Amino acid sequence: MVSIKDIAKQAGVSISTVSYALNGSNKVTDETSSKILAIAKELNYVPNAAARTLKKRESKILGVFLTDFSGDVYGDLLSGMKAVCNAQGYDLIVCSGKQSHRMLPERMIDGAIILDHTFASEELMQYADRGHKIVVLDREMDHPNINQVLLDNKAGATLAMEHLIEQGHKKIYVVTGPEGSFDSVQRLKAVRQVAEREADVEWIEITGDFEKSGGEQAADQIVQVYDGPAAVFCLNDEMAIGLCDRLADSALGVGQEIDVIGFDNIELSKYVQPRLASIDYSKRKWGSLAAEQLIKIIAGEPVDHERIYVTLVEGGSVSGPIPSDSVISMRNDRAVSY
Amino acid sequence: MVSIKDIAKQAGVSISTVSYALNGSNKVTDETSSKILAIAKELNYVPNAAARTLKKRESKILGVFLTDFSGDVYGDLLSGMKAVCNAQGYDLIVCSGKQSHRMLPERMIDGAIILDHTFASEELMQYADRGHKIVVLDREMDHPNINQVLLDNKAGATLAMEHLIEQGHKKIYVVTGPEGSFDSVQRLKAVRQVAEREADVEWIEITGDFEKSGGEQAADQIVQVYDGPAAVFCLNDEMAIGLCDRLADSALGVGQEIDVIGFDNIELSKYVQPRLASIDYSKRKWGSLAAEQLIKIIAGEPVDHERIYVTLVEGGSVSGPIPSDSVISMRNDRAVSY
DNA sequence: TTGTACGCGTTATCAA
DNA sequence: TTGATAACGCGTACAA
Numbered sequence: 001m002v003s004i005k006d007i008a009k010q011a012g013v014s015i016s017t018v019s020y021a022l023n024g025s026n027k028v029t030d031e032t033s034s035k036i037l038a039i040a041k042e043l044n045y046v047p048n049a050a051a052r053t054l055k056k057r058e059s060k061i062l063g064v065f066l067t068d069f070s071g072d073v074y075g076d077l078l079s080g081m082k083a084v085c086n087a088q089g090y091d092l093i094v095c096s097g098k099q100s101h102r103m104l105p106e107r108m109i110d111g112a113i114i115l116d117h118t119f120a121s122e123e124l125m126q127y128a129d130r131g132h133k134i135v136v137l138d139r140e141m142d143h144p145n146i147n148q149v150l151l152d153n154k155a156g157a158t159l160a161m162e163h164l165i166e167q168g169h170k171k172i173y174v175v176t177g178p179e180g181s182f183d184s185v186q187r188l189k190a191v192r193q194v195a196e197r198e199a200d201v202e203w204i205e206i207t208g209d210f211e212k213s214g215g216e217q218a219a220d221q222i223v224q225v226y227d228g229p230a231a232v233f234c235l236n237d238e239m240a241i242g243l244c245d246r247l248a249d250s251a252l253g254v255g256q257e258i259d260v261i262g263f264d265n266i267e268l269s270k271y272v273q274p275r276l277a278s279i280d281y282s283k284r285k286w287g288s289l290a291a292e293q294l295i296k297i298i299a300g301e302p303v304d305h306e307r308i309y310v311t312l313v314e315g316g317s318v319s320g321p322i323p324s325d326s327v328i329s330m331r332n333d334r335a336v337s338y
Numbered sequence: 339m340v341s342i343k344d345i346a347k348q349a350g351v352s353i354s355t356v357s358y359a360l361n362g363s364n365k366v367t368d369e370t371s372s373k374i375l376a377i378a379k380e381l382n383y384v385p386n387a388a389a390r391t392l393k394k395r396e397s398k399i400l401g402v403f404l405t406d407f408s409g410d411v412y413g414d415l416l417s418g419m420k421a422v423c424n425a426q427g428y429d430l431i432v433c434s435g436k437q438s439h440r441m442l443p444e445r446m447i448d449g450a451i452i453l454d455h456t457f458a459s460e461e462l463m464q465y466a467d468r469g470h471k472i473v474v475l476d477r478e479m480d481h482p483n484i485n486q487v488l489l490d491n492k493a494g495a496t497l498a499m500e501h502l503i504e505q506g507h508k509k510i511y512v513v514t515g516p517e518g519s520f521d522s523v524q525r526l527k528a529v530r531q532v533a534e535r536e537a538d539v540e541w542i543e544i545t546g547d548f549e550k551s552g553g554e555q556a557a558d559q560i561v562q563v564y565d566g567p568a569a570v571f572c573l574n575d576e577m578a579i580g581l582c583d584r585l586a587d588s589a590l591g592v593g594q595e596i597d598v599i600g601f602d603n604i605e606l607s608k609y610v611q612p613r614l615a616s617i618d619y620s621k622r623k624w625g626s627l628a629a630e631q632l633i634k635i636i637a638g639e640p641v642d643h644e645r646i647y648v649t650l651v652e653g654g655s656v657s658g659p660i661p662s663d664s665v666i667s668m669r670n671d672r673a674v675s676y
Numbered sequence: 677t678t679g680t681a682c683g684c685g686t687t688a689t690c691a692a
Numbered sequence: 693t694t695g696a697t698a699a700c701g702c703g704t705a706c707a708a
Binding site for chain 2: 701702703704705706
């Protein structure tokens with residue numbers, strides 16, 4: 001592997017001169033400098049990242065930690081992050097799984113963005129205490145080295161509930177996420193708040209898991225006890241889709257006997273029939289904002305926690321209780337600002 | 339940041355003793371060793387990755403390079419890679435975009451898996467020449483430091499074409515990928531081979547781009563010239579879905595006037611109505627095999643190029659030309675081994 | 677057990 | 693001014 005030493009030898013100068021030349025310092029004559037650059041190019045010199053990182057105590061790499069690599073949410077989110085990172089001279093790497101956590105304390109990366117509920121908050125807190133910079137997208141944490149960029153779950157869940165209630169629903173099933181999920185807890189809290197405010201609305205909570213299977217199981221439960229028009233608010237789209245799938249095998253029609261609304265407005269939701277009503281937000285913006293915040297706290301700029309706003313997307317999966325004998329027409333998607 | 343030096347000071351030993359103790363060498367007394375370990379834990383010592391990488395000349399990190407972070411193909415593919423990497427003591431990071439290429443020559447990663455047609459082969463060849471280890475999933479390259487793990491595109495395209503022909507189709511549109519795409523070229527070659535063999539089959543090539551919009555444009559073209567039963571083989575599912583979407587706005591029904599088959603069998607394909615026929619393969623296996631091969635060539639073991647086998651998945655989107663007045667029944671998905 | 681050279685690049689200090 | 697010397701960052705591993 002060719003190092004600055006080789007270049008120095010070839011150019012007949014010292015390694016420091018080479019380093020200065022390569023970094024565009026004005027401590028070297030243009031003449032020597034261009035000679036050195038030429039030799040570097042000729043030898044295909046590439047600096048060693050480990051050496052640079054070791055000395056400069058920064059890698060110019062940011063890491064994002066995800067629960068897994070699948071998931072429809074991630075595409076735009078990551079593009080947004082990457083765009084900001086690259087514009088600011090950082091590279092972005094995507095990691096998943098406990099093994100990769102070491103990247104942060106070992107200083108392979110200059111900071112981390114967390115969207116992985118399996119990454120323990122205690123662990124994050126330790127890292128923050130040791131000076132590592134972190135942005136969390138999936139929990140609340142207060143620490144000078146941690147910044148939050150959270151979805152406005154409360155607004156989203158409220159929008160969804162109000163939409164169902166406006167359509168005339170009096171009985172609403174709510175399918176939750178897994179126990180530890182911050183998003184689930186937040187959304188559920190808002191659901192309860194809205195429901196408690198409306199005296200004539202009954203709501204039933206069903207424990208889910210944010211996965212398709214959870215929605216399917218919820219469907220089974222609902223079909224068994226069905227006794228009249230009802231709506232289901234699945235706290236994420238994946239469960240909503242599982243639920244719709246399963247309902248398709250039953251006598252209950254989505255957007256007819258049962259209305260369904262989700263949360264996240266993932267790509268797939270546009271393709272289910274009828275179109276799934278959901279809560280939308282800009283995943284790209286979420287990602288770019290997270291990256292911006294991380295870069296700021298790395299630079300030592302103090303920043304406040306941020307929030308990502310949400311909108312309601314209507315769909316044929318919600319059309320009011322028992323449309324009696326009228327034909328159910330597919331609506332166009334309309335985004336309603338909150 | 340606490341380093342071995344701090345531990346050495348606290349323990350009253352030399353840094354080399356600390357290093358040996360931390361690495362479980364038997365060159366240190368159990369007594370001193372456990373004492374050192376205790377102090378290390380107490381001080382929250384974490385080794386510095388840059389220093390270790392610099393000295394050992396390996397990072398134990400593999401990188402996978404993708405064109406973008408979206409794409410339904412990637413979930414299982416990456417899980418497969420990660421599983422193998424972790425089992426073998428490696429970490430996996432996911433990168434995208436030209437900026438991140440530097441990770442390889444700068445030796446931040448020990449090897450790379452490429453699934454990104456925008457990553458120039460010449461560039462890869464240079465890296466290979468300089469000793470970097472690479473596995474390519476999207477092109478053919480011959481070099482001792484490069485291994486191929488490719489889809490069996492020929493088999494897949496042949497299966498798809500034969501399926502359409504078996505159903506009685508005589509007129510087949512083929513929507514291709516973008517110019518430079520290896521997969522597109524390979525699949526198209528197989529298409530031609532099959533079509534040329536069948537004297538009474540007419541085939542028409544339409545240039546696409548492997549994106550939804552390409553399928554939509556192809557649909558427009560086909561609708562304009564439609565003059566009787568025909569089938570469309572989209573060289574990937576994304577285009578097939580775009581095409582189906584657009585056809586839904588026309589008078590031509592998918593699985594009725596027009597049969598459609600795709601390639602990749604992405605998650606979404608299960609949700610379009612009628613279910614999209616496609617060519618399936620194990621993305622997880624593809625990923626795990628790629629990782630295995632990369633780790634092998636890093637270890638200096640010589641390996642042969644590998645191939646991922648494919649199967650046909652039938653769907654309601656293909657049901658034979660003009661089903662006349664009979665009702666088209668949704669078929670179950672059946673996987674047919676090739 | 678320990679001293680020390682080494683991996684590679686950066687940068688402060690000092691000499692020509 | 694221009695450029696060389698050397699310390700440094702941190703961990704590894706050989707020689708003593």
